[in-house]
Amino acid sequence: MKVLVLGSGVVGVTSAYYLAMQGHEVTVVDRQPSPAMETSYGNAGQVSFGFSSPWAAPGIPQKAVKWMFQEHAPLKIQPRMDPTMARFMMQMFNNCTAERYAVNKERMVRVAEYSRACINELRDATGIRYEDRQRGLLQLFRSDSQVEAIAKDMKVLAQCGVRHTLLNAEEIKNVEPALMRVPGKFVGGLHLPDDQTGDCHLFTNRLADYCRDRLGVEFRFNVEIQRLKRQGDRIDGVITSAGELTADAYVVCMGSFSPFLVKDLDIRLPIYPVKGYSLTVPVTDDGGAPQSTVMDETFKVAISRFDDRIRVGGTAELASYDLSLLEKRRATISMVVHDVFPEGGDVAKAEFWAGLRPMTPDSTPIIGGTKYSNLWLNTGHGTLGWTMSCGSGHLLADLMAGRRPAIDPNGLDIGRYAA
Template sequence: MRIVVLGAGVIGVTSAYYLAKAGHEVTVLDRQPGPALETSFANAGEISPGYASPWAAPGIPQKAVKWLFMKHAPLIVRPTAHAATWKWMMAMLANCTSARYAVNKGRMVRLAEYSRDCLIALRQRTNIAYDQRAQGTLQVFRTQKQLDGIGKDVEVLKKDGVPYEVLDRAGCVAAEPGLAPNAGKIIGGLRLPHDETGDCFMFTNALATLCAEMGVTFRYGVEIRRLQMEAGKVTAVETATGPVTAEAFVVAMGSFTPAMLAPLGLDVPVYPVKGYSITVPIVDEARAPVSTIMDETYKVAITRLGSRIRVGGMAEIAGFNTDLPPARRGTLEHSVEDLFGGAGDQSRATFWTGMRPMTPDGTPVIGPTRYANLWLNAGHGTLGWTMSCGSSQLLADLMSGRKPEIESGDLALSRYH
């Protein structure tokens, strides 16, 4: 089957890979001059299935009020009059219940664990390299209240059979020796030993090269205008240089997915939640992190990527705003310096922002639409890198008429209707 994939981020490229592997003829279109140049470019670098959790959680509305007055707030809400913003926020708040959190986290962990297994298989099959490490993730808590609040997450981990360790301060330092000089600032942690790290940009580019060797066609610098319809099916993608036809179409455009599908009467609740990162060259190995550390207080991930430290986090609701406020950089610098002071050279750090395509329930939208030849793989939020391979293998199975290895019915767009 001839398939066109819209988007060349990590989701679009992994979609192309698994579809090509299934025997399909694939073309990928993207407006950028190469792969992974938007949200996939400089994310936090963590592959953390066990920490796959929706932002919509019990207590978040109350916490959000407190965060508004924090200097280093993990959530920033900029005033906006856009109806789509308020609609998405209200839908997110509706998911901030214990019952909804359990359902949403359960299916996110299911997909993320499967995705990790798919990535391991891909790596073994291709020997792809992307500054990867498999040394676990450590979530560190600065207060006893934070540590006491992990009960619901631990219940989900137990239910899904995800190995975990609850550590005291000494245990955290044993797992991440670079914490030793500042160990007094934490009281304990939750460690998932099977989690991984890696550079998403490097991975996506290397996989795009493998895709090209498999016969996938990449067309970069293409302005995608709209989908053309006829008799209830998509017939072509209209671009600035003319139509591109196929038998099936996959929309993997991240935060731009809703605008592409709205003219077809499809309401896809994906919103561009802005995130930030800095990439810091390491100057002191002994002080540097070994793998990924989640700083629970600031919702910041600190990840070792080769000779660099990637520090990413925050959620800013501000539409498609792409500015780089110094205050956001200050939060990232504060988190990493507070825990791993002196490990990196902040004067040579690079500062970046990207739009995370988030759904109100945290789970991506993967699968069919009401149009027989139009498929979705979007809305992965902060977990596109973590969920990319599993999402795309699942999509390829569905499009090829095969039964996926995990439950997929509750991942489709139909769950919102």
């Protein structure tokens, strides 16, 4: 089968890999000059299977009001007359119940845990390296109330068989020795030993090279994807800046821009861009830097270790498709990395970046078919695109081939929004 994958971020390239591994003739199309140049370029660097949690959680609406008046809040909203933003926020707040949180958390962990097995197999099979480390993630708590609140997540992790350990203030230093330099700052942490770190941009590019050189995948860059042509219940082609492209099947992996492509097909994708920022900081003191990934629960900022760099990612900003770099957002993530690892890196020399995370109201990606028999979706992964990319790519390839997938796909496709 000839397949067109639309988008060359980490989700598009992993989808192409698994489709090609099943023997399909795959072409990847993207407007950028190379893979992973948008959301996958400067993400937080964490591959956080056990940390897969919905942004929509009990108490978030009340917290969102408080965060509006805090300088270093994890969520910021840029007020504007945008009915799409208003609809997204309403849908998100409707998911902020204990019942919906449990359902969404299970779906996310289901995909993420499968993705853990898939990326491990992929790394062994391809031999690619991407400054990766398999040393786990440490979620840091600054208050006893945060420790108490994590109990519901630990229950879901246990049900899904995810290894985890709740650590006290002394035990966290055994996982991240540099925390000994900031005594009294944290009351404890949740350690997820099977989580990983690495450079997503490097991973995606090296996997793309493997797909092209070893699996025969064609990549067409600098090609603007304009619209889909339909004929009855099938897609007939893709109109691009390079002309019309045709295939037997089409896969939409365009992140925050996916809704625009399928809107004329009467498919409403409830995906909204949630802007995130990152700093890439050169390491100056190995002993004062993280050895893997830590997540500061208070500020929702992740700090990950590459070979000689620290990637700091955080802030969720609802600002439509605006990619401007706001210095006040830089101040927040700079403050956090300096507060947690004050001697680890030179923040003054950091690269500042922003990207658009394709978020769904329930934080779960949309993976599966549509009402068009040859149109497929793999999009809406939010902050966990890299974490879930291998699992969602493998799942999609199995579904497209009519194979029985390794995990239950129930609740993962666009059908859950049918109502």
